[in-house]
Amino acid sequence: MDPITLAFLALAFLIIVASLFVVSSRNIFHSAIFLILALFGVAGIFVLLEAPFLAAAQVLIYVGAISILMIFAVMLTARIADGQLRYTNEQVPTGLLVSLGLLVVMLYSLWQTPIPTSAAAPVSGAGRKLGELFLTQYVLPFEIISVLLLTALIGALVIAKKDPRAASAADDSAADVPARERERAVV
Amino acid sequence: MPSIGLHHYLALSAVVFCIGIYGMLTRRNAIGVLMSVELMFNAANIALVAFGRFVTPQLVTGQVVAAFTIAVAAAEATVALAIVLLIYQHHRGIDVDRINIMKW
Numbered sequence: 001m002d003p004i005t006l007a008f009l010a011l012a013f014l015i016i017v018a019s020l021f022v023v024s025s026r027n028i029f030h031s032a033i034f035l036i037l038a039l040f041g042v043a044g045i046f047v048l049l050e051a052p053f054l055a056a057a058q059v060l061i062y063v064g065a066i067s068i069l070m071i072f073a074v075m076l077t078a079r080i081a082d083g084q085l086r087y088t089n090e091q092v093p094t095g096l097l098v099s100l101g102l103l104v105v106m107l108y109s110l111w112q113t114p115i116p117t118s119a120a121a122p123v124s125g126a127g128r129k130l131g132e133l134f135l136t137q138y139v140l141p142f143e144i145i146s147v148l149l150l151t152a153l154i155g156a157l158v159i160a161k162k163d164p165r166a167a168s169a170a171d172d173s174a175a176d177v178p179a180r181e182r183e184r185a186v187v
Numbered sequence: 188m189p190s191i192g193l194h195h196y197l198a199l200s201a202v203v204f205c206i207g208i209y210g211m212l213t214r215r216n217a218i219g220v221l222m223s224v225e226l227m228f229n230a231a232n233i234a235l236v237a238f239g240r241f242v243t244p245q246l247v248t249g250q251v252v253a254a255f256t257i258a259v260a261a262a263e264a265t266v267a268l269a270i271v272l273l274i275y276q277h278h279r280g281i282d283v284d285r286i287n288i289m290k291w
Contacts, residue, residue: 002190004190004191005190005191008191008195008196012195012199015199015203016199016202016203016206019203019206019207019226020206022206022210022222022223022226023206023207023209023210023213023214023219023222023223023226024210028216028218028219031219031222032218032222035222035225035226038203038226038229039225039229042229042232042233045196045199045233045236046232046236048191049196049236049237049239049240050240051236051239051240051250051253053250053254054232054236054250054253054254054257057254057257058232058257061257061258061260061261062225062229062257062260065261066225066260066261066264069264069265069268070218070221070222070225070264070268072268073218073268073271073272074218076272076275077218077271077272077275077281088213088214088215089213089214089215089283089284091212091213092213094212095208095209095212095213096209098208098209098212099205099206099208099209099212100205102204102205102208103201103202103205106201106204106205107198107201110194110197110198110201111194115193115194115241115242116242117192117193117241117242118241118242118243118244118245120244120245121244122240122244122245123244123245123246123247126247126250129247130247130250130251130254133247133248133251134251134254138251141255145255145258145259148258148259148262149258149261149262151262152261152262152263152265152266153265155265155266155269156265156266156268156269157269159266159269159270159273160269160272160273
């Protein structure tokens with residue numbers, strides 16, 4: 001078996017197992033850790049597909065930023081040790097049916113569809129080409145993406161800002177301890 | 188065993204996408220739902236880059252679209268997590284089963 005095949009199989013195994021743990025782990029924090037593993041695997045797949053820029057962007061943005069954001073949100077919201085709480089809703093049979101059915105349909109249609117592939121060598125210097133395309137042919141979407149990111153940043157700040165009505169009860173440091181006790185009593 | 192081609196990558200993408208759908212449908216925790224959505228984004232990215240690599244190897248269009256997808260996913264995660272934090276402030280919990288009103 002040549003090294004590419006071996007690497008693909010190893011990465012695919014890693015991604016699929018990690019993804020299964022992401023959706024089935026009882027502890028949401030473990031899910032976040034396995035998500036990081038799966039995202040690393042996807043970065044490896046990008047390397048195999050000769051997309052080094054995307055692999056780097058994947059590690060920087062997904063592994064470095066989005067996963068850390070997820071972990072922050074987990075720490076800020078979930079009670080980490082709530083292992084005994086139910087972690088799935090009552091849609092497990094439906095979810096299994098839908099996802100497995102969709103998987104069978106997709107794999108079957110994939111099996112039946114001849115896709116015209118080209119045997120030409122991939123373009124050399126893909127990163128350079130990518131940069132040129134971003135600033136020539138795709139300059140409009142590129143700028144729109146910049147505006148979108150800025151908008152999302154400001155929007156997230158505005159949304160996550162403490163509501164003054166909710167803050168008046170919880171923000172006061174003196175009222176913090178009773179609030180927590182109340183929370184515990186609710187659980 | 189034949190060497191790894193487009194179909195292998197697409198099959199991997201389909202499997203990861205379906206795992207993501209399963210998680211999105213069954214998770215109770217809103218952050219778990221978001222993680223499943225990220226898995227689905229990644230599955231789509233694998234498919235995009237694989238199509239670009241094997242169907243049009245001389246162009247990098249697939250990578251361009253995948254890069255845009257990553258940026259949009261980052262924006263989505265930011266806003267969605269902000270909403271999750273806000274919901275937590277109001278409900279003291281982020282179970283998507285219990286969030287059944289859109290107006291507080």
